[in-house]
Amino acid sequence: MSFVKLDNGNIEHVSILLRPNVHFISSSVGAGVTGSQFVSSVRSPAIKQVIDLATAQQNLAEDVLDGVSDVSKFNVDNYFRAISLKKANTDAQAGLTDLSKPLDTYLGLIDEAPKDVRYTKQIDAFRFDPPFKFTKNTTEKNVIRNVLMPYHRHKYENCGFWYTNYNTLNFFDNDKIPSASVLAYPSVDERYHLPDSFSVNMWINPRYSSADKDYRAGTILHISSSICLSLVSGSSVDEFGAEDTFKLLLQLSQSADIPPSTIDLNSPSGTYPRDLIFTSSQFLKKNNWHNILVAWSNSTNNSTGSIFIDTEETLFHVPSASVSANTDRSPPCLLLGNYLDADYEGLKSWASIVGTDASTAEGYRTDSGVEASEVSTYQLSHPLNAEIHDVRIYNKFINKNLTKYKTISDTSPASTDDLIFYVPAYFFPSSSQRNVLVTPFQEITSTTNDPFSVQFSFGVGGKSLNLENYTLDFVTMEQPRHYGLFPQTINTTIQNITADNYIYDTGSNVKRNMTILPNDNGLHKPIYDLLEKSLMSSSAMFKKSGRASDYSIISLENLIPTSSLFPGLVFTTGSIFDQIVGSAPDNPGVAPGSVLTIAQRTRDVSSNEITVLDISNLYYGSKIHPKSFHLYEENLTGSGGDISVNIKDNGRGGLYRADCLTAQADWNNIGTILYEEGAAVIKTPNLFYYGKDKVDMKLRGEQQLHSLVMNIPAFTGFFMSSSNKTYEKYPPDSAPSNENLSTVHISTVNIHDDNFNVIMQANFAQPINKTEEDEFVIRLKQDF
């Protein structure tokens, strides 16, 4: 035995970063849960629980005496297994030599023994919506919002209870939602009368197509007898048989009154009135963001207009002084998202879309005297299937070939100069007065300054987007009529209905809630000068907690004043409570009381329209690896399978929508992920019930594996004797050249502390031979 002093020069510290891949799926509609993590790292079906005879007897007795006729086979088996072993032991002690019968019974029942709980115990990733009553989930939300987010704020961007104001107008249709819906902007005082020089510009993503149904032309923008811009199939399909390319169909002047679906795309242009129909030569790709521009002027390029798809130009010629309707018959509105099938003579139908009869209830301004009449469903039968944003109409001709206009769509306009129409789809914290839903049965007349109806949310736990706050035309600062998208109260007797039943069983409500989605277009950068210059620039909705205004965000704090809560009302249930709060999630049929029920119960006035994911560190170790988190919702609740949403993390603690195939806006913060805490919060109220039916989550973990490596030198001449009493000197082999050498077999290395206490020991798989001439290093490694 020899001692070698080890110092820092003999010791290496090595750390290895492990990054395990995790794929977790929890589905209430599919295959259940896969990818759950076991609590115990070492599990074996061979390890089972011992239930001793006394316990087995007691369990069996309780089972027999519990008044239920069935006696559990499980308890019977446990008892017989225990008693069989006991009998074998007793027989053996009594001197009997045949133990085969009790042991045969014992061995036969081992298989029925209950498994060790560690074999099956798993922990799932846990998703929840904030509850309607104060529960541990309320506490978890509060801890994330009040403790964890402020704690991590210095490290992660937008780590607070707000989200980025960057949205799209989402148009889609299926058989579960009405196709006869449209955003109708009243052309009060002919303000949307198409000028003789104009340019229409917007971002569009043809998001939806399916092999299951024919692709129908969907109208993006329509002004009667002036312009109709539609999205049509590009005649190629993807590997699933769904259309994957699209074209723009432009109809001008009298040709704008021809239903787009009736136009032969192989030969779109014909004789009057079909003479001003054009298609783009270039294609738009499915799930790609494209900037489109349609420009024409009677005084530019010999009345030759342009259709731009990104930088690709298609020219068209309109030899006319104007493409708009006669001013005496100027259409009463501008439509986004559908085509109104009413010809030039059908202005009554056009008028009825923005008629005065609904203007007060729905909160839009229209010309007085606009007649009201019915608009039938077939007249709005060209619903758009795409997402758009940053919709602009200029009163001038814009040629994107010119350097000064090449980047015009890269950012939002800083002012409304030269614009007659601009809908960026920003949230604006003000709206006109209208009927606002407070329960499925009742509404109040009010303005709204929140992203969603707070009365509906905090009162009865319902989800209703304040669509009016997103669709403002920033030129006129007025909102459209949301035709076919406006919630109507239930005016019949109905029982046992919740706010969710009401919302998700009504197609128009579903479509309303999904008309605004988080924007994933990374090719465009919004600037918020218009919000900063607006009358609402000092709104609390633009303020992060305790800071100056930031117009790129929408606050989710203090959505209702805390002063509205009853501080002395300590109950959260009971007759007194019920009388004060009135309608509640479990009883939405009564009149609202003087305080909102959920807010009173939880004393929490921040948004409940969030989704929280609580991920155990069993899944990731010490932290979730940045830029590895991926959530997938294949069927956003209510969308009928049309809307799927991917959410990823940007490596800076932010979650963003990541669906498009073009550059994604990873700075568009719709949620926060706290990598070290395993908590993710989807904050945007534009993805109600995200992951409700199915959570599909992928991530990578981070776990440091620390190793201590000790290099122990076995120098020449060292370790040449053994204190083992059986030690004898003999040469390593029979070679004459080695006959003067002696050998020791090193089998163990002990590591001692300063006091020569053994603190570590390493045994070799097989002894190492060492002679006086040998010199080597023994490397010991300890993983922690």
Place this chain on the structure above:
Amino acid sequence: MATFKTISSADIKTTKTVLNQLIDFVEEDVSGSTSRKSYQVFVTSSTHPDATNSITSSLFQTVFDQDYSLQTANELFDVTYGVFSGSTSVASASTDTDVNGKILFTSQSVMMREKINIYRQFAQTLLGNADSRFRAPFSSTSATDDIDNPLFLCFKRLFVRDGIKRETFAMRFFQSCSSPIAGDTYDNIFGQTAAHPSSASVIFTDVGAASSIERSQFGGDVGNIVLSSDTTQTVGLMFYQKGIAVLDLARALDETQIMSGTISSVGDTATTTHSASFIPNFVNSASMDDIIRHISTERFGTGSNTFLTFQNNTKINSTLVFCRATADEFNYSSNPTYTNSEGRILVIDESQQGEEKSFSFVTSVGLYDANEELLATAKLSRPVEKNDEKDLTFRVRLDF
């Protein structure tokens, strides 16, 4: 944290508790080719001019609780076979001994020296001397109790933990396998038991061994494994702390049964037909892999039933530290939030200062060494109020 109090040895108590688990090994785990792993690391051949083939074999095989290619698979036990160098099996097969003492065998006796070395290794580990001979009963001196052809089952520590609990071991075993039918060609080494069913299985157990437990200086407590239908017949040994069962194949099965089939060979063909007794012919002629494969597939059953069970012991050593807080102790806190800037206890009304006694809520107990360095902290699941009317004792438990 506010006050230190000296803990004396009278306040410290050490205890030991034993936990048990029931271990259930299933037939198909040992018989299945995907759950029994061989390690083909040993190549044997012969210098005989007709012996043109070589055999690649394991020295032992490992049984897993599921497909061993899965990350979640756990090793259940290793199984191997050995033979004593002075046994009649060796004597009948050896041809000579060279000048270095190496025993020589014919090319028909395969891996004999490896089988001997396996035996020696277990003898060294369990008996303290590689030249020693296992006997069952353990302390017997009778030559009739020699274990010359043992099967070693080495249970993994995951299942043995701190030792196998005495008198809980039971193992189902087929003493004979398929019997021949005149004129029929059959294979009872590797299968066809359905066509030629074997005899019923027997159970080997250590039940009743408590009265005859012996202690090996190197192997720990040893009990006898007996035939359950006649406990006077000892068939092997159980080393409880080591988790190793030693079965004497000469007594555990029908050693004279003719074993017919095809086994690996180093002759001019890669395999050869074998038809001779189990001991000594089959165990001498077959490679380690063939012997283990035969026992694993033919002697333990192939279904989903339990073939082997025992209970294990896990010893939990605990130190209990009784931390007593008498009525006048620990009623005050040095937490800075306990008092205001004037030193007034915040939770006592100003008007009651001096009237109402201080109280505290205990949340943690810190254990310090003589140099007042914190060694361990115990956290209470919820704070406990301490005032001058309460005498509390906090029992801090450290499990090792």
